[in-house]
Amino acid sequence: MTTVLVLVIFVGAYVLIATERIHRVAAALGGAAAMVLIGVVNAQVAFFSDRTGVDWNVIFLLLGMMVIVGVLRQTGVFEYVAIWSAKRARGRPFLVMVMLILLTAVASALLDNVTTVLLVAPVTLLVCEQIQAPPIPFLIAEAMASNIGGTATLIGDPPNIIIASKSDLTFNDFLVNLGPVIVLLVLVFIGMCRVMFRSAFTYHPESVAALMALDEREAIKDGPLLVKSGVVLTAVLVGFVSHSLLDIEPSMIALLGAGALVAISKVDIEDCLADVEWSTLVFFMGLFVMVGALVEVGVVHSLARSATDAVDGRYFLASTVLIGASGALSGLIDNIPYVATMAPLVHDLVQAGHGAEGADAAWWALALGADLGGNATAVGASANVVVLGIAARYGHPISFWTFTKYGLVVASTTILIAWGYVALRYFALA
Structure with a gap:
């Protein structure tokens, strides 16, 4: 009976999150509270258990990076880079889009995608106004x-943080295994944008003069702070790359970097904390408690055992199902709760393989399917929701179906290429 109640609560919260009937934070906290009230979750289960508790490594990694970016935002460097990129493209709309896509993709890998679109989208609106280009295609592409x-x-993407925490995969593991295919996918995506948004690339020579007159150096508000932020951010990124050698968790590196930057920059603490997305962190906490309840009553273990029996050592089949199902489901619901639910299951599935050929590919299939599938619809990823909110705020509303008609094409194409990459690298050439 308890297991049934846990499932009903979890599915109910999931439906509320997916349909956005109520705010996703309220749905996650409500679901977590219900798990406590039925007696499945207590303080030990929720806060201190490695198996069922809130994953504090995820929470504090995000917190540290949000503080660092909050300080970096005050320097004006993101506006500088966007204006510089547009000027290098000589105001030609397609080249501007290419520059912004590359900027966004690289920044999303180094920071995180939600933070990146928060910083780049408002500047994109400014650049589009200067070159008289419709901003909606540019925002969707970003x-x-x-x-x-x-x-x-x-x-780079919150689901990856969850996967890393559950799998003990390092920053370098992600970069080496996923970096090559992402470079390919970015190039393919640029080609797709040339076709999908071709009507937006009308060149207006008279508007280029106004763009070229902008001085990107004026966007830098605090040069000394930029230098300090750059030094700390570089040290943090080096720490991420070498954390396995240093034996320091990425979450600790991010917190150390945030603390050091706040200390040496002497910025207003309230300004730093204002950029922290507290609602996102609280949402994660509620979600972890709900997933922990599923683990506590044995639901995840039972699913993993059934999946292991079905796979029966056929890890190519497992990876194929994972990348396809993850892509489809992440388009329907936010990929964060999906990955939080699937990560314990995939962990058990991989552990059952005991190092069998292709077993670890299940993690990469999950990451690729969930992250790329988030492009399918307007609610598939947090970054999408943020961009739609910014567009509406500045008078350029993007409807659910406007985003989705492009998103379905992009998600399907990139996931198919990613599946081919997984099949080739981890099975055909293994």
Whole structure:
């Protein structure tokens, strides 16, 4: 009876999150509270258990990076890079889009995709106004580029952080295994944008003069702070790459970097904390408690055992199902709760393989399917929701179906290429 109640609560919360009937934070916290009230979750289960508790490594990694970016935002460097990129493209709309896609993809890999679109989208609106280009195609392309680029690293997309925590995979593991295919996918995506948004690439020579007159150096508000932020951010990224050698968790590196930057920059603490997405962190906490309840009553273990029996050592089949199902489901619901639910199951599936050929490919199939599938619809990834909100705020609303008609094409194409990559690298050439 308890197991049934846990499933009903979890599915109910999931439906509320997916349909956005109520705010996703309220749905996650409500589901977590219900798990406590029925007696499945207590303080030990929720906060201190490695198996069922809140994954504090995920929470504090995000917190540290949000603080660092909050300080970096005050320098104006993101506006500088966007204006510089547009000027290098000489105001030609397609070249501007290419520059912004590359900027967004790289920044999403180094920071995270939600933070990147928050910083780049408002500047994109300014650049589009200067070159008299419709901003909606540019904003849609940026959202999708952020999801593709963020797939390459441990910190680029929130689902990857969850996967890394459950699998003990390192920053370097993500970069080496996912980096090559993401470079290919970004190039393919640029080609797709040339076709999908071709009507937006009307060149207006008279508007280029206004763009070229902008001085990107004026966007830098605090040069000394930029230098300090750059030094700390570089040290943090080096720490991520070498954390397995240093034996320091990425979450600790991010917190150390955030603390050091706040200390040496002497910025207003309130300004730093204002950029922290507290609602996202609280959402994660509620979600972890709900998934922990599933683990506690044995639902995840039972699913993993059934999946292991069905796979029966056929890890190519498992990877194929994972990448396809993850892509489809992440388009319907936010990929964060999906991955939080699937990660324990995939962990048990991989552990059952005991190092069998292709077993670890299940993790990469999950990451690629969930991250790339988030492009399918307007609610498939947090970055999409953020971009739609910014567009509406500035008077350029993007409807669910406007985004989705492009997203379905992009998600299907990139997932198919990613599946071919997994099949070739981990099975055909293994």
